[in-house]
Amino acid sequence: MVRMTTRTSRTGRRADALSKERIVAAAIEILDADGESALTFRALAARLATGSGAIYWHVANKGELLAAACDDVVARAMAPAGRSTRPSDAVRNAALGVFDAIDAHPWVGTQLIAEPWQPAVVDIFERLGAPLEELGVPASGQFDAASALLSHLLGLAGQYAAGARLLPPDADRSDFLRDVAERWASLDPEEHPFVHRMAARLPRHDDRAQFLAGIDLFLAGVAGAADPAA
Amino acid sequence: MVRMTTRTSRTGRRADALSKERIVAAAIEILDADGESALTFRALAARLATGSGAIYWHVANKGELLAAACDDVVARAMAPAGRSTRPSDAVRNAALGVFDAIDAHPWVGTQLIAEPWQPAVVDIFERLGAPLEELGVPASGQFDAASALLSHLLGLAGQYAAGARLLPPDADRSDFLRDVAERWASLDPEEHPFVHRMAARLPRHDDRAQFLAGIDLFLAGVAGAADPAA
């Protein structure tokens, strides 16, 4: 009787045996410590004290590895969400949960937008969309509203990841903001009046608060569409 | 007297001379015809009948090349926007202009989110934010509102680009949507009630209309914040 399954996690194997879980965990450590560009199969093999071929026995390719790492982080971020709150808070909590996860692991942002059909994104979509019913959004508008929320979230995720890619290790974020503000301020006020004006506000802005403000704008719009007479 | 500048575009040079413009134009052709993965310096050199070294004399690296190509497309997309319309229509027009550009050139989406500090994004930010003043959004909220609009746009851009990366050449988009709908429908209705419900709506949805609906949700929220008493 031949066991054809690949994933047999049999009982007695040496303790330091490779497994998809251990590989994903090591990948997350590398990504968090040294950024996206540091995750190579060679670095991973070195950290696991093995060869790249051994890794490929457990993981099909780099995309699958990244997706698994991303799922892992997102699943953890989604877990602690009480169902007891108001629906608008449910949306806020879900969004902030993902925001905080991306803040802690910027590479998740890259992965989320790189492959929007992966399970993690579907989960996020669910969490953002489910409360809309209770908010009184008509069925016909729920898809549009949830998609807009998701796009907002993914867009921010992408920008965050891009920022992390630019700033080598961690670096002082306020220095970076000051640089951008200077560049904005030096733009021609005739051609870019708005950006020129916003330059003054950039240095003391709070990413998280700004993100939440965006969510609230959405929710305000949704509420208006839900009961235009109220 | 030595001319130190690099960019002297002198008058008499042979007609088929390389230039950043010609290189960018060729890059756009390749990107549009065969997708992001087809743009390599070797392919570019082959199309321009030269070597990769010659290209590097005009362009610092691949990032700069992509940014230039992206700027080119975005600049064209922004051009035809009358200032005569209502401010809310100005926002819609700017957003739809970028949407249509991304629809025609999905690789622009990748580039926009990959480097959100590039000029093209600043331009978009300007066009999205400038009308907010006329909409009566208080100065303190304009930054938040414009950022939210930008994130929404970039998020959608990323998803569009991801879709184009997945579907090899052009392929029938409705086939793809049907596949995704099936996968959504096969999810556990207990765990993913919302996504499960949305599966039915997915096949006959319109990307552009959905994007515009998102913008309108935002504008509705912005209007509410602008004059909560009206």
Add this chain to the structure above:
DNA sequence: ACATGTCTGGAACAAAGTTCCAGAATGGAT
């Protein structure tokens, strides 16, 4: 013991970005 299927480690390959450099092309100075 032996055979079979599972798993490992590292060599080897292919593709892509980038660097290097020898030399052609060009325009000004003598």
Add this chain to the structure above:
DNA sequence: ATCCATTCTGGAACTTTGTTCCAGACATGT
């Protein structure tokens, strides 16, 4: 007209990375 410095070109070569291949170690059932 000749020479020279500079600009520009073409392609070879280097480096890194994802991926494939494969020889063999390990464990298990007969």
